[in-house]
Amino acid sequence: MLRFPDRSTSIGSAINAYLANQSQLDDGAVHLLFVANRLEKRSEMLRLLASGTTLVLDRYSYSGVAYTAAKGVGHLPMDYLKSLETVLPAADLVLHMHMSAEATARRGGYGEERYEKLEFQQKVMSAFEALRDERWAVVDASGTIEAIAEQVAALAEPVVRAAREGAPLGRLWD
Ligand code: FDM
Numbered sequence: 001m002l003r004f005p006d007r008s009t010s011i012g013s014a015i016n017a018y019l020a021n022q023s024q025l026d027d028g029a030v031h032l033l034f035v036a037n038r039l040e041k042r043s044e045m046l047r048l049l050a051s052g053t054t055l056v057l058d059r060y061s062y063s064g065v066a067y068t069a070a071k072g073v074g075h076l077p078m079d080y081l082k083s084l085e086t087v088l089p090a091a092d093l094v095l096h097m098h099m100s101a102e103a104t105a106r107r108g109g110y111g112e113e114r115y116e117k118l119e120f121q122q123k124v125m126s127a128f129e130a131l132r133d134e135r136w137a138v139v140d141a142s143g144t145i146e147a148i149a150e151q152v153a154a155l156a157e158p159v160v161r162a163a164r165e166g167a168p169l170g171r172l173w174d
Helices: 010-019 027-039 042-050 061-070 077-083 101-105 117-133 145-164
Strands: 092-096 135-139
Touching: 010 027, 027 061, 061 077, 061 117, 077 117, 092 145, 101 117, 135 145
Parallel strands: 092 135
Antiparallel strands: none
């Protein structure tokens, strides 16, 4: 299991300072830090996949594209954002853990970081909707842990099985 942003690297610590409102960065520049934070895990991900390991990623390029696109920065269109990460392996399955922005906002600790604002989260939600494709599944994340686990297992098992049986590894945004 890997998680993005990986805040443990030096790039990740710059991202962490930005998210914690301890630094200010241009939207295009911070986007590139998030991209670099994934690229620095590229060879490890490829090595693990080649050895038959199933990777579970907590956020990936989908969050990268959606969050930056949600800022509505005209000079950073989605196609440009996607083009920066086409060297990374594609996900076989994307599980969007969906909860309304209002329900998320009621969770403990909400509001501490830069993007944890209701209005912005609603824009992120629309950007995610624009990214949905045939690999994308929506999981109702408002239920119990057991109910969520059941949905995730039902969606993931056939995909993991297909990968074991030799389904080819694609490239992101292909
Ligand atoms: N985020 C996450 C981005 O803006 N771009 C990215 O590429 C990624 C991976 O960072 F608000 C945002 C999403 C979230 C914040 O994520 C930190 P976690 O999962 O809450 O640590």
